[in-house]
Amino acid sequence: xxxxxxxxxxxFIGTAAGAACVFFLKKDLKAGVQRALTGFAAGVMVAASxxxxxxxxxxxSSGMGRxxxxxxxxxxxxxxxxxxxxxxxxxxLHMSIDRADQAEGPRSQLDRxxxxxxxxxxxxxxxxxxxxxxxxxxxSGRANITAGAALALALGIxxxxxxxxxxxxxxxxxxxxxxxxxxxLGVLSGAVEPVFGGLTVLxxxxxxxxxxxxxxxxxxxxLYVVVEELIPEMSSGEHSNIGVVFFAVGFSLMMALxxxxx
Numbered sequence: 001x002x003x004x005x006x007x008x009x010x011x012f013i014g015t016a017a018g019a020a021c022v023f024f025l026k027k028d029l030k031a032g033v034q035r036a037l038t039g040f041a042a043g044v045m046v047a048a049s050x051x052x053x054x055x056x057x058x059x060x061s062s063g064m065g066r067x068x069x070x071x072x073x074x075x076x077x078x079x080x081x082x083x084x085x086x087x088x089x090x091x092x093l094h095m096s097i098d099r100a101d102q103a104e105g106p107r108s109q110l111d112r113x114x115x116x117x118x119x120x121x122x123x124x125x126x127x128x129x130x131x132x133x134x135x136x137x138x139x140s141g142r143a144n145i146t147a148g149a150a151l152a153l154a155l156g157i158x159x160x161x162x163x164x165x166x167x168x169x170x171x172x173x174x175x176x177x178x179x180x181x182x183x184x185l186g187v188l189s190g191a192v193e194p195v196f197g198g199l200t201v202l203x204x205x206x207x208x209x210x211x212x213x214x215x216x217x218x219x220x221x222x223l224y225v226v227v228e229e230l231i232p233e234m235s236s237g238e239h240s241n242i243g244v245v246f247f248a249v250g251f252s253l254m255m256a257l258x259x260x261x262x
Contacts, residue, residue, distance in 0.1 A: 003147055004135045007154045008197040011131060012190045014158025015124070018165025019186025022173050025166075032242055034163050035234045039243035042230035043250025044156025045222045051258040052134060052149040053219035057212040075213035079220020083126060087228070120164050121189045127157050127225070128193030130218035132200030137215055139201070140208050149258045156250065160230065161190055 057072040064070065131154050137145040169186035173179055204214055234243025 004139065004201060007135050007150055008128075008131060008194045008201070010151075010154040011124075011127060011157040011161050011193045011197075014161035015165040015190025015193070016187045017158075018162040018167075019169040019183050019190075021166040022169040022179050022182045022186070025170070031237055035237075035240065035243040036246045037159055037163055038230050039234040039246035040250035041156050041160035042226045042234060042243075043247040043252075044152060044159070044254045045226050045230070045250075046247075047251045047254035047258070048134075048149070048153040048156060049219040049222050049226075051255060052145055052153055053215045053222075056137065056145055057215040057219075060212045060215075071212035072216040072219075075216030076220040078213070079126075079217040079222075080224050081220075082217070083221050083224035083228070086122065086126070117168060117185060117189055120168055121192055123164075123225075124161070124190055124193045125196050126218075126221040127161075128196035129200045130222050131157060131193070132197035133204055133214045133218040135197070136201045136204030137211055140204075140211060146258070148260070152254050152257045156254065157193075161193075165190065 054072050054076065057075065058068050061068040061071045131150075134145055134150045134153050138147060138150050165186045168189055169182040172182035172185055177185075204211065234240065234247065
């Protein structure tokens with residue numbers, strides 16, 4: 001159980017570490033560093049979606065013969081549609097920042113801050129659920145998910161959360177808030193991950209028969225995040241090949257860990 005608790009906390013620690021940049025950096029993270037971290041996280045999440053989620057989901061449904069793909073297919077699309085709905089219901093992170101930058105009047109800075117915190121916080125919910133589902137699959141013993149594969153996924157999401165924590169804390173400090181308050185607001189944006197991850201573990205353990213759907217749901221949700229947010233971020237601006245190289249590093253590392261520790 002300690003392994004699960006630490007696994008659920010790792011993505012939150014990534015957010016907190018990013019928020020702590022407000023104490024050490026005078027400016028934002030360099031663009032090259034952000035692209036490298038984003039590319040690495042994207043590579044880890046794509047590899048984890050395949051080997052740690054979709055492949056085990058299909059394996060659990062092997063009794064269905066030629067239709068063994070069906071639960072994974074359905075769960076995958078449910079994950080995609082869930083994130084698509086989430087993007088329409090809540091303000092998208094980049095869209096929120098762009099609109100706030102265009103706002104006029106004394107409330108523009110407050111609106112920008114609130115939208116950033118809201119967008120990042122709600123964006124972290126499906127990521128926490130994905131980690132929770134993987135650890136639930138590991139605990140069930142029926143999903144062919146190893147502790148190493150689950151840990152690698154948690155670490156990949158933590159790396160992605162690092163720049164997100166900085167995205168909140170450093171602009172807050174630049175707008176006049178204290179370093180301590182800016183840090184804690186950044187930390188709180190990631191607190192939803194272990195909460196929803198823990199709830200997912202509890203719920204998933206009660207519905208083992210639908211584990212293939214849950215695993216592929218997490219895969220769909222994560223791949224949506226990768227294609228919608230991480231790939232555009234790692235490819236933007238000059239020297240975008242940095243993001244591509246670190247995507248390959250993250251993908252190959254996650255693949256190796258999943259196979260070696262499996």
